[in-house]
Amino acid sequence: MAVKSADFGLDTYKFGFHDDIKPVYKSPKGLSAEVVREISRQKDEPEWMLEFRLESLRQFESKPMPTWGADLSRIDFDDIYYYIRPQDRQARSWEDVPDDIKNTFDRLGIPEAERKFLAGVGAQYDSEVVYHSIREDLEREGVVFLDMDSGLREHPEIVREYFGTIIPNGDNKFAALNSAVWSGGSFVYVPAGVKVEVPLQAYFRINAENMGQFERTLIVVEPGAYVHYVEGCTAPIYATDSLHSAVVEIIVKEGARCRYTTIQNWSTDVFNLVTKRAVAYRDATMEWIDGNLGSKVTMKYPSVYLMEPGAHGEVLSIAFASQGQHQDAGAKMVHAAPNTSSIITSKSISRAGGRAGYRGHVSVLPGAERSKSNVVCDALLFDDESRSDTYPYMDIEESNTAVQHEATVSKIGEQQLFYLMSRGLTEEQAMAMVVSGFIEPIVRELPMEYAVEMNRLIELQMEGSIG
Amino acid sequence: MHNGSGADALVIDGLHVSVDGMPILKGIDLQVPKGEVHALMGPNGSGKSTLANTLMGHPAFEVTGGSVTFKGQDMLELETDERARLGMFMAFQYPSEITGVRVSNFLRMALNAQREDEISAMEFRRLMMEKMRLLRMDPKFAGRYLNEGFSGGEKKRNEILQMAVLQPELAILDETDSGLDIDALRIVADGVNTLRSADMATLVITHYQRLLNYIVPDVVHVLIDGRIARTGGKELALELDESGYEAMTAAQEA
Numbered sequence: 059m060a061v062k063s064a065d066f067g068l069d070t071y072k073f074g075f076h077d078d079i080k081p082v083y084k085s086p087k088g089l090s091a092e093v094v095r096e097i098s099r100q101k102d103e104p105e106w107m108l109e110f111r112l113e114s115l116r117q118f119e120s121k122p123m124p125t126w127g128a129d130l131s132r133i134d135f136d137d138i139y140y141y142i143r144p145q146d147r148q149a150r151s152w153e154d155v156p157d158d159i160k161n162t163f164d165r166l167g168i169p170e171a172e173r174k175f176l177a178g179v180g181a182q183y184d185s186e187v188v189y190h191s192i193r194e195d196l197e198r199e200g201v202v203f204l205d206m207d208s209g210l211r212e213h214p215e216i217v218r219e220y221f222g223t224i225i226p227n228g229d230n231k232f233a234a235l236n237s238a239v240w241s242g243g244s245f246v247y248v249p250a251g252v253k254v255e256v257p258l259q260a261y262f263r264i265n266a267e268n269m270g271q272f273e274r275t276l277i278v279v280e281p282g283a284y285v286h287y288v289e290g291c292t293a294p295i296y297a298t299d300s301l302h303s304a305v306v307e308i309i310v311k312e313g314a315r316c317r318y319t320t321i322q323n324w325s326t327d328v329f330n331l332v333t334k335r336a337v338a339y340r341d342a343t344m345e346w347i348d349g350n351l352g353s354k355v356t357m358k359y360p361s362v363y364l365m366e367p368g369a370h371g372e373v374l375s376i377a378f379a380s381q382g383q384h385q386d387a388g389a390k391m392v393h394a395a396p397n398t399s400s401i402i403t404s405k406s407i408s409r410a411g412g413r414a415g416y417r418g419h420v421s422v423l424p425g426a427e428r429s430k431s432n433v434v435c436d437a438l439l440f441d442d443e444s445r446s447d448t449y450p451y452m453d454i455e456e457s458n459t460a461v462q463h464e465a466t467v468s469k470i471g472e473q474q475l476f477y478l479m480s481r482g483l484t485e486e487q488a489m490a491m492v493v494s495g496f497i498e499p500i501v502r503e504l505p506m507e508y509a510v511e512m513n514r515l516i517e518l519q520m521e522g523s524i525g
Numbered sequence: 526m527h528n529g530s531g532a533d534a535l536v537i538d539g540l541h542v543s544v545d546g547m548p549i550l551k552g553i554d555l556q557v558p559k560g561e562v563h564a565l566m567g568p569n570g571s572g573k574s575t576l577a578n579t580l581m582g583h584p585a586f587e588v589t590g591g592s593v594t595f596k597g598q599d600m601l602e603l604e605t606d607e608r609a610r611l612g613m614f615m616a617f618q619y620p621s622e623i624t625g626v627r628v629s630n631f632l633r634m635a636l637n638a639q640r641e642d643e644i645s646a647m648e649f650r651r652l653m654m655e656k657m658r659l660l661r662m663d664p665k666f667a668g669r670y671l672n673e674g675f676s677g678g679e680k681k682r683n684e685i686l687q688m689a690v691l692q693p694e695l696a697i698l699d700e701t702d703s704g705l706d707i708d709a710l711r712i713v714a715d716g717v718n719t720l721r722s723a724d725m726a727t728l729v730i731t732h733y734q735r736l737l738n739y740i741v742p743d744v745v746h747v748l749i750d751g752r753i754a755r756t757g758g759k760e761l762a763l764e765l766d767e768s769g770y771e772a773m774t775a776a777q778e779a
């Protein structure tokens with residue numbers, strides 16, 4: 059690859075790093091109504107949010123653990139810090155960002171030029187967003203890009219209108235947990251007709267041992283508007299299990315389009331259990347691009363509810379599982395109106411005993427005539443110890459529809475590797491090239507710097523993979 | 526033991542190779558000095574591809590005896606990629622398809638693997654375009670996925686493009702003529718002839734004499750049932766064309 063590792067600082071990133079930051083407040087380990095009240099009090103939230111949190115806690119306690127998907131038995135809810143706050147106040151300009159945090163950005167390899175170019179940089183540092191800036195012209199157009207806590211403070215009426223409406227707090231156990239203890243995440247509001255040309259990017263990190271990360275994102279795209287939100291997750295490596303449980307809600311109104319891109323590279327001790335859902339109204343388009351490389355366990359099925367005619371939903375998903383990892387990724391599409399369409403493209407890669415799969419659900423409700431759905435899932439296996447699963451559920455309650463599903467499983471071939479190595483590529487490079495090619499249809503949809511980073515991550519995954 | 530071939534030659538000495546325990550090559554002696562083009566001819570199944578793949582280090586082929594040296598180094602100790610970086614190149618009879626990897630990206634990465642310092646994007650582009658013109662390839666070709674959906678002829682031309690870009694010191698062309706119509710054959714042969722140099726040893730493997738009208742060899746070897754049955758000048762190819770391999774097989778068995 060033309061890009062040197064130093065450009066992205068990914069060598070250090072691969073091994074994880076700590077910074078010496080003194081959190082201002084850390085809740086005691088474990089979950090209780092008292093902890094939830096304290097979080098809300100620290101944030102000086104309105105009463106309705108406290109009520110929402112407490113109700114969510116009750117939901118969490120009453121819900122069973124999911125018995126399908128991945129093994130979650132090692133999560134100990136009593137052994138987690140649910141809230142930590144590294145800064146007393148938000149930094150509004152780059153100069154205000156503390157040096158040790160800037161240092162972290164350096165090590166994450168966010169280039170200087172890019173920082174300036176970005177419409178805004180939201181960095182989830184521990185459970186608080188410590189830095190957020192919005193480019194002035196975005197602000198002038200009325201685009202809001204804030205961390206969720208600030209969003210709630212500055213735009214309480216919008217937040218109250220939508221928060222928890224797409225993913226109700228009782229949706230599932232982990233959505234309930236997030237709803238009770240959420241902190242950070244992003245709030246994005248794009249007014250009607252505004253097309254945000256640069257991707258809005260947020261960088262996330264976990265930085266305290268046993269620290270839960272429960273960010274909450276709400277994106278509202280008004281009619282005819284467009285936004286691309288990019289979430290990249292990185293995390294230092296710890297010896298003990300961590301839990302990341304996010305909730306992302308998106309509303310895409312008439313004729314609007316939203317793209318949400320994630321490259322998830324949590325350290326391999328993290329349970330990553332995320333609920334992502336969007337609703338798309340008349341002629342709206344919602345696209346989820348979801349790359350999962352890291353974590354110990356990921357369960358994530360971005361979904362789109364196609365509510366009105368002409369709505370279109372798309373999920374492009376990559377799951378890469380190495381030794382000790384289980385990526386249970388997938389997608390859900392609900393066709394609730396006529397003439398709606400959806401496309402799901404899933405690419406999973408398993409190596410060294412890793413387990414990656416696709417779990418999908420396409421449902422066409424009665425009356426959703428002339429709906430179309432196309433599902434393609436391809437799996438690439440490195441060896442016989444690794445595993446790939448495909449669970450494509452379909453609920454078709456309307457006869458006048460076209461639903462297609464295709465699945466392939468292939469094994470990385472000795473002949474392919476020989477061919478590439480005969481041109482001078484090392485075995486690792488050859489494998490990385492086969493994998494990069496396999497996921498290329500998705501990677502080419504990523505913003506340039508993420509595509510480069512993605513390929514770099516694939517190369518890093520291959521390092522030391524030769525027995 | 527070997528005279529006059531120079532230290533840089535490809536020297537194959539008493540090479541025995543088995544696949545799945547079955548002996549295929551049964552004692553091959555062959556030398557290809559730099560600056561020369563040797564043809565290896567033989568009927569289907571005689572072991573031509575086995576020899577080519579063994580020289581390149583394919584893991585399925587087990588060397589049970591003999592030696593291979595090139596540029597004075599023991600090739601059999603080296604991995605496939607190490608051989609490539611030493612300047613060895615094989616144009617495959619059946620090139621693999623690699624989905625999602627564009628010809629240009631692949632070529633650039635392969636070239637960089639063999640260089641000390643990375644070639645600049647501009648310089649690479651110029652080099653690739655020049656070589657594509659030489660082989661009369663559509664520039665759009667560079668953006669296609671490696672061998673995916675290529676016709677037989679396109680695959681072969683793509684192999685020679687790689688050879689032209691990588692400029693090996695030892696080129697082994699395994700049935701590069703098969704699947705080519707006469708025009709494509711001429712273009713590929715012209716390409717190879719352009720690349721011929723005092724710095725390159727070439728082993729052209731072919732079933733038919735036809736290719737050798739265009740790439741005229743210095744020496745012709747005939748492989749039959751895992752052994753070199755005859756070695757001679759370019760007229761040997763013509764002789765084979767007239768009398769066929771069977772006569773020679775009979776001669777060998779007699």
Ligand SMILES: Nc1ncnc2c1ncn2[C@@H]1O[C@H](COP(=O)(O)OP(=O)(O)O)[C@@H](O)[C@H]1O
Pocket residue numbers: 544545549567568569570571572573574575576585
């Ligand atoms: N990978 C392989 N596995 C098993 N047998 C093989 C393999 N490659 C070649 N052979 C056998 O070795 C013999 C020589 O094959 P090959 O070298 O391909 O001949 P040629 O290229 O001269 O047509 C044939 O009998 C073939 O069936």
Ligand SMILES: [Mg+2]
Pocket residue numbers: 573574575618699700
């Ligand atoms: Mg052959």
